[in-house]
Structures are given as C-alpha cells and as structure tokens.
Amino acid sequence: MSDLFKRRESxxxxxxxxxxxxxPKGTWEDSGYRMSDEEAHRxxxxxxxxxxxxxxxxxxxxxxxxxxxxxxxxxxVVAVMIPILxxxxxxxxxxxxxxxxxxxxxxxxxxxxxxxxMGIFTASLCGSVMPAEFNDRSAYMNMALPMSRTAFCLxxxxxxxxxxIGVFVFAYxxxxxxxxxxxxxxxxxxxxxxxxxxxxxxxxxxSFTFAMGxxxxxxxxxxxxxxxxxVLPVIELYMFxxxxxxxxxxxLFPNMLPxxxxxxxxxxxSMSPMGVLNMLVHIVNPASMDLLLSAVIxxxxxxxxxxxxxxxxxxxxM
Amino acid sequence: xxxxxxxxxSHLVKRYGSFTAVSDISFDVAKGEFMxxxxxxxxxxxxxxxxxxxxxxxxxxxxxxxGVDIKDHRKALEHVGCVIETPMPYGDFTPADLLQxxxxxxxxxxxxxxxxxxxxxEEMKLWDWRYKKIDGFSKGMKxxxxxxxxxxPNPDIIVLDEPTSGLDPRGMVEVREILKGLKRKDRSLLISxxxxxxxxxxxxxxxxxxxxxxxxxGDVSELLSGSRMGPITLEIKMLKTIGPELISELxxxxxxxxxxxxxxxxxxxxxxxxxxxxxxxxxxxxxxGLGLMSVNESGKNLxxxxxxxxxxxxx
Ligand SMILES: Nc1ncnc2c1ncn2[C@@H]1O[C@H](COP(=O)(O)OP(=O)(O)O)[C@@H](O)[C@H]1O
Ligand SMILES: [Mg+2]
Numbered sequence: 001m002s003d004l005f006k007r008r009e010s011x012x013x014x015x016x017x018x019x020x021x022x023x024p025k026g027t028w029e030d031s032g033y034r035m036s037d038e039e040a041h042r043x044x045x046x047x048x049x050x051x052x053x054x055x056x057x058x059x060x061x062x063x064x065x066x067x068x069x070x071x072x073x074x075x076x077v078v079a080v081m082i083p084i085l086x087x088x089x090x091x092x093x094x095x096x097x098x099x100x101x102x103x104x105x106x107x108x109x110x111x112x113x114x115x116x117x118m119g120i121f122t123a124s125l126c127g128s129v130m131p132a133e134f135n136d137r138s139a140y141m142n143m144a145l146p147m148s149r150t151a152f153c154l155x156x157x158x159x160x161x162x163x164x165i166g167v168f169v170f171a172y173x174x175x176x177x178x179x180x181x182x183x184x185x186x187x188x189x190x191x192x193x194x195x196x197x198x199x200x201x202x203x204x205x206x207s208f209t210f211a212m213g214x215x216x217x218x219x220x221x222x223x224x225x226x227x228x229x230x231v232l233p234v235i236e237l238y239m240f241x242x243x244x245x246x247x248x249x250x251x252l253f254p255n256m257l258p259x260x261x262x263x264x265x266x267x268x269x270s271m272s273p274m275g276v277l278n279m280l281v282h283i284v285n286p287a288s289m290d291l292l293l294s295a296v297i298x299x300x301x302x303x304x305x306x307x308x309x310x311x312x313x314x315x316x317x318m
Numbered sequence: 319x320x321x322x323x324x325x326x327x328s329h330l331v332k333r334y335g336s337f338t339a340v341s342d343i344s345f346d347v348a349k350g351e352f353m354x355x356x357x358x359x360x361x362x363x364x365x366x367x368x369x370x371x372x373x374x375x376x377x378x379x380x381x382x383x384x385g386v387d388i389k390d391h392r393k394a395l396e397h398v399g400c401v402i403e404t405p406m407p408y409g410d411f412t413p414a415d416l417l418q419x420x421x422x423x424x425x426x427x428x429x430x431x432x433x434x435x436x437x438x439x440e441e442m443k444l445w446d447w448r449y450k451k452i453d454g455f456s457k458g459m460k461x462x463x464x465x466x467x468x469x470x471p472n473p474d475i476i477v478l479d480e481p482t483s484g485l486d487p488r489g490m491v492e493v494r495e496i497l498k499g500l501k502r503k504d505r506s507l508l509i510s511x512x513x514x515x516x517x518x519x520x521x522x523x524x525x526x527x528x529x530x531x532x533x534x535x536g537d538v539s540e541l542l543s544g545s546r547m548g549p550i551t552l553e554i555k556m557l558k559t560i561g562p563e564l565i566s567e568l569x570x571x572x573x574x575x576x577x578x579x580x581x582x583x584x585x586x587x588x589x590x591x592x593x594x595x596x597x598x599x600x601x602x603x604x605x606x607g608l609g610l611m612s613v614n615e616s617g618k619n620l621x622x623x624x625x626x627x628x629x630x631x632x633x
Pocket of ligand 2: 363364365479480
C-alpha cells in the first residue's frame, strides 16, 4: 500500500541524502532530491495566517488570473493609441470644436472615451469575477478553504481596483503625452481635479459592478454596465433637465464622475449620455462641484455596495 | 484531548423551503477512521458534506471538526482538505499556480509549497503537467488536480464528495488507487459515494443514507459479512423434541427479542446483538442435551439492503 507522502520508488542514484546546502529550497524544478520519510511525514506545524494575509493571498491569485485576461491588454493598447491617433488626426480634425483650445482641454478631448471604457471595463473585469467563481465551480474549492468569505471577496475586489486604477492612470499618462505634442502647458489644478474624479469613479464603478456580480449569477457584466452607464445617466439627466436636481445632484450619483472628469478638463464631449447631451446643449458645468464632498459621497457609495455584495456572498448557500 | 472526534455531526437538518434534503442525521468520525457515506443519488450526501465543510448553513443541528464548531470556519477547517461537488479549478492556471494559491491560504511558505506540491503532484501523476494549463486537462486529470489541492497541506481530515463520479473507467481506477494511498496514522476520511464497493475497499465504517435519513451505521466488514442490521433470525433445529425449558432459557438470553416454536424440532429466535451474544445462544442450544442439528441464520446485510434501496430508486 502506498502512502501518499512516501516516495513510491526511490529514484536511482538519489537514495542518499544530499548535503544540507544542496537541497532545493522550494523549487518546482526536479532536482532529483527526495524527501526522507521523516520529512515527508513531518507533522509540519503550519498556522492559518491572519485574515489580512489571506486577503493578500487572494489578491495575488486574482492579479495572476487577471494578468491572463486579454481585455486588459486591449485597453492598454487603446491607451497607447491615444497619442498615435492624435498625431494622425491633428491636421485633419479640429480639436477646438470639442474642447477648449488648451493643453488641458486637449487631454479631455483625448480622454473622451473614458466614461464608456470605464463602464465596460469595470463591468467585464469586476462584474464577472464572482459569477465566474460560481459558474466555473472554483468557489466550491475556495469556500471550503480555511478562509472567511469576506477575506476572499476583499482580495478579489482589491485586485480589480488596482488593475482598473493602473489602466486609467496609464490612459491619463498617454493623453498627457498626446497633448504635449502640441502644448507645453497644463492647467494643473483642473488636471488634479479631473484625476481625483477619475480615481473616485474607479472606486464607485468597481464596487458597484463587483456587488452586482455578487447579487446576480448570470449576466452581471452586461446588466451592471447597462445600469451604471446607460440607465442611471439617462434618468439623472432627465431629472437634471427638468430641474429636479442641479449640478450638486450629480455628486449624489457618482456614476457621473468619469464624465465630470472629462468635462473638468475643458472638453465638451464624452462618449456617454451626458457627453452627448452636453455636446448638444452645453449645460453641464462641473466647475461648481465640491470635490471633497463628492469624494465623501463616492466613498460612502463604494463601501455600501461592497458591503452589500460581501453580505450576499456570506449568505449564499452552495 | 485524544478522544476528540475528527468530525461530529449531530442532528443535522437541512431544508430547502418545504423540502427536507437531510433530516436529523448524526454520525461521527473518529481520529484515524475512514467513514463512507453511502446512498443513491439525491439521498443527501452532498448536502451533508457541504454542511460539514461550511458551504451551507444547516437548518438545525451541530457540526464540530476536531472539537471546533464549523461556524468558526477558519479555525475548524485549518487541518481539513476537501473536494466537494467536483469543483473546476481555474482553467487559466497550471497545477503549480493552483497549489501556490491554496498553499498561501493555508499559510505555507513558498519553499514548503513547492516541496509539498511536488509530493502531491507526483502522487497524482501530474508532475509532468505542472506548467500546463488546466483548461486542456481531461476530466480525470482535473479531478486529480483538485485532489492534489486538497492534499497539499497534508491534512488530518479529508472530506471527499463522490470523487470518482463522472470519470471514465480508467479515471475511476486511477482515483481509487490514489484514495487507497491516503491511509496514514491518525488521518480521518469522510467520503461519499453511491458505489458500495468503493466503501468496502476503502472504509472501516459506513453510514448509509436514503431520503435524507441515516438508516444504518456501523463497521463495514461486520455489516458486509454478518447480518448485523436489524434483527436477524436464527432457525435452530434439534434432534429431540424441544421443551419449554429451552425456550425460556433462550428467551432470557441477551439480545433475544422473540422465540417461536415451529413444530417439535425447530425454534425460531429473533435476535439483535453482538457476535458474542449470538455465540452464547448457539452454545445454549448445544448444551441443552437435545442434540443440536443445525442453525440457520437469515437477515439483511449491507449489500442486500443497499440493493433493495437502489432498486426502489430505479423503479
Ligand atoms: N439548493 C437546493 N435547493 C433545493 N433542493 C436541493 C438543493 N440542493 C439539493 N437539493 C435536493 O436535496 C436532495 C439531496 O441532494 P444531494 O445532497 O445533492 O444528494 P446526493 O449528493 O446524495 O446525490 C436532492 O433531492 C436534491 O434535489
Ligand atoms: Mg452528490
């Protein structure tokens, strides 16, 4: 009867113990070294790490899973295209039509895809992460490990946040590079404000889409994209046009932040319902927005969605 | 400390709405014991094992693993490895990636993961596949990957839900061979299956469940060989005419429920008890001086009972 942790047969020439320093210290390569029975049977004491370390473990795993996703590289390629397309288009297209003729305005114009990509990217990245666990049944493995479901969710969520921030910071960098081709001066205050709005919107979008993935088992990606990028903006804009809410109302609905981030830079256009409306009637003016208040509200929404999503997973029967 | 049970399930009930998937199942698995949950499809095996591993919340009842309530999920499962409902590991990962992930959660350091990882991957015959994407693996290989994952921490307790289901005959044989290799000192196993021979090959004890109820529980070899299930009937045939003395003597023996005289020479004893008690009855008949001719034993054993059970199922 073979014992699991006993070598089934000794490999010729490797029977004798190697000297201490020859031992492979944790390698996946086959060095011919075999554990002695005592070692194999060692009642190695291991302890479940604390919750934080388990969050880190899940985070690392999720980063590694994300790193195999093509959509991330696709968005990075789109970002790299920004300055290239600008160079190609600047002589045949008048960017002054869609944005202030300034360095900052041009950044805004170059980032006009931001709202759309923010929605579709977070929906596909974060909205799919929990449904994939359940549909591919890896959840049966993970949730039977000595780890709380909350730690599991947090690790997965944080990986989505980090990737999304990375991608959009890169996009900002590329848009600035494009703008530097023509201009050498930026309105730093507007840029910082826009950048902050973008970071806040990443929080809101990732936690909303992640939570949707926790609530619904199928179609979370498309449903969360439609809600956050189409349905809510249309409703909010309708309320805005009919004066049920004013500019400050958009702070309560931080799903508008990617738009506002573009508009803050001085562009009149973005690829979203608000962008279209603003191009037609030019009414939205983000300058009057209180960024600090907006940050507090966005953070509150993000935490609320995340907590609701985690509760849904904690209560889920499998 | 030593008599702490590996797994204790007491009065487990799980209802889905008005449907009761598991009703009042109790059993325990001692340290070093291999216990099988045997039952046809839909009996409630997976539901029981999911409750044991904290994947679902029991409607009522209590589950302890090494004395720790499963509600304290992290602590209770510290030394448990399990495969429930044939999970599919991440297809984009390689076995090495997957073991890395699981090892980190258990708190094994990098070197330890690689050493143990090589061990389990070799045992699962996956060592040469450690850098290949799991996506391309056959079903049997995927099953071995999840087994490797469960065995990585060299756990004291292993919980497996139908580890051979859905595999082709070759895959089944491979997995069974691996399971036989799991025995080691103080390791406990709880495994569910609908295949009787898997239990008899592997397990020391068995709990048979049907429609969410535990109907028999006990030692496998005893259940398979003897008729230790419910009362058995001993038909004792004597040479001389049986008098009331022998009847009353038999009736007073431990384990005897009923004695019935069938004509002058035969008495039917309904009995439930240990083998020693059964031997005692036979020796009483022998020592009666009436000339013991034969003893016939009849009753249900595990196999016949399980056959009956599964026949009903398919009928
Ligand atoms: N989530 C659920 N909702 C409703 N009924 C369920 C659910 N899970 C299992 N059941 C029912 O509970 C019974 C036991 O299921 P299960 O434990 O999977 O059986 P087994 O593993 O023994 O084949 C089955 O009749 C099944 O239909
Ligand atoms: Mg089952």
